[in-house]
Amino acid sequence: MDSTGIHAALRGRFDTAVGELAPGPFEPSIEVDASAIEAVCTFLRDEEGLEFDNLSNLSGADYPDLERIQAVYSLFSYKQRHSITLRVNADRAAPVIPTVEAVWPAANWLEREIFDLLGVEFSGHCDLRRILLPEDWVGYPLRKDYEEQPDYHGISTVRESLLTMKKD
């Protein structure tokens, strides 16, 4: 099914919780309300003819000017061989998006990665911990206003300071 058909099916079921089909310069995408994402994903997975059985990628990006963090879901169907991109915007001050872990287990780690690097809280996630960074790391590195902590457990994170470090 092409993206117009997928969008029509979603619109028919979820009405305004699903935004317009954005043709985009590269690939069509659909904006979805954060509150509806789990229901939308379940529908996309289970509906006859759609059958998106695979969450191929889940990325996130920070847009400080727009005061939001956007999660981008790239879905693929091995049965139907079609794909669609969903976008979910979250408030940058307190980003919360419901988890889709129950729909595709692959989301477990992908959501943890976004939590780790961008600080999006995936509500309902069974095990939302940092995944790549140490558990006691401060801040979310892929946010545009991130400032690295000057040291971590006494280890400097700044190269210049190695030259000026005192020998105790």
Place this chain on the structure above:
Amino acid sequence: MSVELEVHNSQGLPTEEMTLNMGPQHPSTHGVLRFIVKADGEVMRRAIPDIGYLHRSIEKIAEKVGWHGFMPYTDRVDYVAAMACNQGWAMAAEQLADIEVPRRGEYCRVIAAELSRICSHLLGVGAMGMDMGAITPFTHAIRERDMIMDLIEELCGARLTFNYMRIGGVAWDLPHGFVEKVSHYLDHLEPVIEEFNQLLGFNRIYVKRLADVATVDADMAIAWGLVGPNLRGSGVDFDVRRDLPYSVYEDFDFDVPLGSGEMGSIGDSWDRYIVRMREMVESIRILRQALAGIPEGPVIARVARNFKPPVGDVHVKIEAPRGEQSWYVSSDGSEYPHRVHIRTGSFTAMGIIDRLSHGLMIADLVAVIASMDIVAPEVDR
């Protein structure tokens, strides 16, 4: 997170669950990985992966070094098969800026990428044998791999971190006599793969060690996002090169090997092994066609030094040796990428291990890691 499970031994008496630490420095973990193993004797209740020991914040670096400058960093994403990462990044930037790569450039890419795939699979299956206790096949695999390294060194001057591709094409044309050398090497390699299978793959001990171990059925593989040889090992007929063709893969005729449960059940560790072996044969087929059909012409398109693609984001999928690599690249129209995200094959393969480990023997955890061909730097980036 700690889950206390009630444990009873075979007589129904309560025993104590043992927590073991495996890694981060462990010879079978192919890099720096750590598992927290909850075991009842030799049988695992869970193996919880703890990753991030090789995290080099490559995605953050991309936002600081600019479009052209990021190319050498992509080598480090998966240094066992750097060509694939080069290609993913170049393709993402090209799609954003709508650049068409000259056909000779695309052929050079395919030749480099397929050589790199054979290289990576050789290391993968060789190390797999070693993890199962067969040391000698590893030396055979490394011997063959070294010859490819020599060829690639002639091509781009590096043996591991190639930095061969550029946005718009490749850095250098094939050197003089390269086509003949590669053809000659392929003639040498084809019987070696068969020999390797006789030595290791169909060896009775090896088969017994891997058949029916850590079976992943097709639905589970898809839901957990397994990709590439791990997905095809479970019998899912999908290859990005054939089904969502990119570059010039449409020009070539090749088969997609699938796991069929020859030695046990579909999707077991042995199936994942044999898919890799047969993929090497297919790579040889692709290479022969590419070498025969390579057109004349330039190898790189004209690309501005001050490269600024228009605003937008793309998803690019390529078939890397460790499976579909999915690049999400977003541009805000400046000379630095706004966001780069790489979903690698090893990342999702690592994610499934917790689920797979229930009821396996501790020694089989090594088989799972090896058969999934997990490479730690690709998990952590």
